Amino acid sequence: MNYYFRRLFTLALTVVLVLILTFSVFRVIPGDPALAILGVEASQEQIEMLSEKLGTDRPMAVQLLEWFRGAATLDLGTSLRYSEPVSDLIASRLPVTLILALESVAIVIAFSIPLGIAAARRPGKAADLAVSVLTQLGLAVPSFWMGILLLLLFGLTLNWVPVSTYVGWDENPWLALRSTFLPAAALAIPQIAIVVRYLRTSLLEQLNLDYVRTARSKGLGDRAVLYGHALRNSLLPVATVIGIQFGELLAGSLVIEQVFSLPGFGSLLISAIGNRDYPLVQGLVLFIAASVIVVNFLVDLSYRWLDPKIKLR
Amino acid sequence: MVGAKPSGGETVLEVRDLRLELSAKDGARLPVLEEVSLKVGRGEIVGIVGESGCGKSVLSLSVLGLLPPSIRVAGGGIYNGERKELHRLGEKSLQRIRGKEIAMIFQDPMTSLNPGMTVGKQVAEAIRLHTGASKREAEEKTVGLFRKVGLPRPETLYHEYPHRLSGGMRQRVMIAMAVSCQPDLLIADEPTTALDVTIQAQILKLMKTLREEDGTSILLISHDLGLISGVCDRIAVMYAGRIVEEGAAAEVLRHPAHPYTAGLLASLALPSKKGTRLHSIPGSVPALRERGPGCAFASRCPYAADRCLAEKPALRGVAGSAFPRSAACHLLGEEGGLANVGS
Ligand SMILES: Nc1ncnc2c1ncn2[C@@H]1O[C@H](COP(=O)(O)OP(=O)(O)OP(=O)(O)O)[C@@H](O)[C@H]1O
Ligand SMILES: [Mg+2]
Numbered sequence: 001m002n003y004y005f006r007r008l009f010t011l012a013l014t015v016v017l018v019l020i021l022t023f024s025v026f027r028v029i030p031g032d033p034a035l036a037i038l039g040v041e042a043s044q045e046q047i048e049m050l051s052e053k054l055g056t057d058r059p060m061a062v063q064l065l066e067w068f069r070g071a072a073t074l075d076l077g078t079s080l081r082y083s084e085p086v087s088d089l090i091a092s093r094l095p096v097t098l099i100l101a102l103e104s105v106a107i108v109i110a111f112s113i114p115l116g117i118a119a120a121r122r123p124g125k126a127a128d129l130a131v132s133v134l135t136q137l138g139l140a141v142p143s144f145w146m147g148i149l150l151l152l153l154f155g156l157t158l159n160w161v162p163v164s165t166y167v168g169w170d171e172n173p174w175l176a177l178r179s180t181f182l183p184a185a186a187l188a189i190p191q192i193a194i195v196v197r198y199l200r201t202s203l204l205e206q207l208n209l210d211y212v213r214t215a216r217s218k219g220l221g222d223r224a225v226l227y228g229h230a231l232r233n234s235l236l237p238v239a240t241v242i243g244i245q246f247g248e249l250l251a252g253s254l255v256i257e258q259v260f261s262l263p264g265f266g267s268l269l270i271s272a273i274g275n276r277d278y279p280l281v282q283g284l285v286l287f288i289a290a291s292v293i294v295v296n297f298l299v300d301l302s303y304r305w306l307d308p309k310i311k312l313r
Numbered sequence: 314m315v316g317a318k319p320s321g322g323e324t325v326l327e328v329r330d331l332r333l334e335l336s337a338k339d340g341a342r343l344p345v346l347e348e349v350s351l352k353v354g355r356g357e358i359v360g361i362v363g364e365s366g367c368g369k370s371v372l373s374l375s376v377l378g379l380l381p382p383s384i385r386v387a388g389g390g391i392y393n394g395e396r397k398e399l400h401r402l403g404e405k406s407l408q409r410i411r412g413k414e415i416a417m418i419f420q421d422p423m424t425s426l427n428p429g430m431t432v433g434k435q436v437a438e439a440i441r442l443h444t445g446a447s448k449r450e451a452e453e454k455t456v457g458l459f460r461k462v463g464l465p466r467p468e469t470l471y472h473e474y475p476h477r478l479s480g481g482m483r484q485r486v487m488i489a490m491a492v493s494c495q496p497d498l499l500i501a502d503e504p505t506t507a508l509d510v511t512i513q514a515q516i517l518k519l520m521k522t523l524r525e526e527d528g529t530s531i532l533l534i535s536h537d538l539g540l541i542s543g544v545c546d547r548i549a550v551m552y553a554g555r556i557v558e559e560g561a562a563a564e565v566l567r568h569p570a571h572p573y574t575a576g577l578l579a580s581l582a583l584p585s586k587k588g589t590r591l592h593s594i595p596g597s598v599p600a601l602r603e604r605g606p607g608c609a610f611a612s613r614c615p616y617a618a619d620r621c622l623a624e625k626p627a628l629r630g631v632a633g634s635a636f637p638r639s640a641a642c643h644l645l646g647e648e649g650g651l652a653n654v655g656s
Contacts, residue, residue, distance in 0.1 A: 209424060210419060210421060210424040210425045211424065211425055211426055211427040211428070213379060214417075214419060214425045214426065214427075214487070215427065216379060216411070217377060217379060217411055217412060217416070217417040217419075218412035218416070218442065218490065219408045219409065219410070219411035219412035219439070219442055219443060220408070220438070220442065221404075221405075221408055224442075229427050229429075232429050233427070233428065233429045306429070307428075307429065308428070308429060308476070309428065309474070309476050
């Protein structure tokens with residue numbers, strides 16, 4: 001069977017499983033959802049009205065089918081609190097979170113590759129030790145705390161970047177990028193530390209392999225051996241880690257958006273949970289899960305570029 | 314160590330009294346090679362044989378300055394055809410010699426090629442590096458080399474990744490890569506050990522052809538005396554970091570002067586010896602730390618005397634031989650040497 005076809009099939013299957021999970025999580029909560037939302041003091045009439053609105057008065061199977069049909073047509077129901085379609089709410093907040101996550105990934109890649117190379121080139125020497133200390137630090141400090149520190153230093157003391165003034169992506173892309181830079185960096189720092197460690201180990205492993213000796217025996221210099229031969233082969237485990245991190249970045253962005261008062265998914269999800277806005281929570285969780293799945297799918301495809309052997313299978 | 318530079322006819326490589334030292338983890342300095350001297354003339358195929366661990370690979374790596382950081386040249390010297398002291402060259406100068414003047418082929422073709430780069434590109438890379446050829450020129454030359462070393466469908470093969478090739482084909486790619494810049498000397502460290510018997514013969518034949526067509530000198534390293542005996546002009550037998558016997562291949566094979574060589578010969582499965590029980594040398598090569606003051610082979614030698622345990626025999630000429638040859642054995646001091654004792 002064709003690789004892409006198989007991979008697409010598993011992708012679809014995972015999305016279906018996520019749909020079932022997000023659906024059931026809000027159904028297995030004991031008691032009537034409407035009752036849970038309105039509280040015990042609500043009248044029977046109110047509960048019935050809300051049940052009808054939520055659709056929870058219908059049989060489970062019908063609800064599930066509705067949920068599937070809705071997901072396929074991007075109709076995820078209506079928010080109780082905002083009285084707006086959930087998909088519209090998601091779309092309005094999406095740019096912020098998306099920029100934040102992509103910017104973090106870009107920062108992770110831009111910093112971890114040079115740092116990993118610097119550490120691996122002369123293991124045990126000054127650069128390696130410096131990188132090791134920095135990564136320890138990056139791992140030890142939680143990103144929201146790092147965010148606050150960055151905000152204080154670059155935003156308030158040095159005034160390098162705008163603070164708490166989010167500018168829309170469509171208004172001014174450059175400003176949008178700048179106003180999300182600090183939170184993106186805060187999110188990226190612990191992830192950089194992880195990627196640097198993976199890359200260092202992986203590069204050292206590659207540099208010890210026979211083909212590196214062959215490359216040197218033809219007269220290539222250290223740089224040519226490193227960049228032309230070893231680096232690309234060492235990126236495979238790194239790509240896996242970055243893929244896994246994307247989920248963590250999204251989760252982390254929910255918190256960091258609060259620190260930097262960015263109007264992304266974070267504030268939306270927190271207010272949705274606080275208001276027991278089940279349709280909104282459900283839609284957001286589905287969307288976040290689906291994006292993680294899609295990103296990992298893309299990472300899988302990148303393997304085929306990184307490792308020619310995979311092309312066979 | 315400063316000594317006079319070697320002189321003489323057309324040599325492409327001379328190793329003189331080379332001593333390599335290993336810095337062990339506990340700080341000990343262990344001699345990996347001692348007093349190794351060797352000459353390779355232009356167009357000559359010189360074989361080095363010896364059991365595992367006797368120092369064949371470190372010798373070949375030392376020529377191109379590819380020793381691991383823990384091993385260093387502690388004495389003697391390595392000189393190329395122009396009498397350059399290779400062991401003193403810096404990394405940059407060595408890079409100009411590697412692949413261009415002296416090229417190497419390694420033991421395991423499965424791991425010696427970069428799995429993430431097409432085989433053609435790996436060969437073309439060497440050509441571009443040393444000749445400054447354009448991408449197209451290098452590609453054309455590579456395809457020609459592939460044809461020359463007997464690879465099928467060279468144009469298609471150029472774009473294949475190593476995992477699509479068999480071991481024999483990969484070793485042919487390695488050979489194409491090694492001869493791509495017409496080196497004076499090709500060092501082949503067990504080029505056939507990882508291959509099937511039938512493929513082994515093909516690869517050796519190919520190397521012989523290269524010598525005949527291009528006049529490339531070859532230093533052929535192997536632990537299999539039988540395999541390389543038919544290909545080499547001269548053979549050096551190594552044991553525990555020393556050369557114990559050296560001479561014309563036919564001569565060494567017919568009349569081994571050192572008991573170790575005799576032992577190696579006796580352990581060969583030659584067709585002429587069909588039916589007889591295979592002999593094998595008892596014991597194994599002493600580890601680096603176990604090398605005492607005497608002859609390293611003494612513990613396994615059937616003729617060992619007190620003197621062998623106390624004193625290291627020096628390499629010296631063997632009398633009564635048509636070609637110059639030498640061996641390091643106390644027995645040689647006695648009348649007739651090993652020939653008398655019988656092998
Ligand atoms: N990187 C290294 N670190 C430590 N010791 C080494 C290293 N490489 C080689 N040695 C030691 O040097 C000695 C010679 O090793 P070498 O690899 O040259 O032997 P060889 O004759 O090529 O054996 P083989 O037939 O197994 O390839 C051995 O005792 C070995 O343990
Ligand atoms: Mg070896």
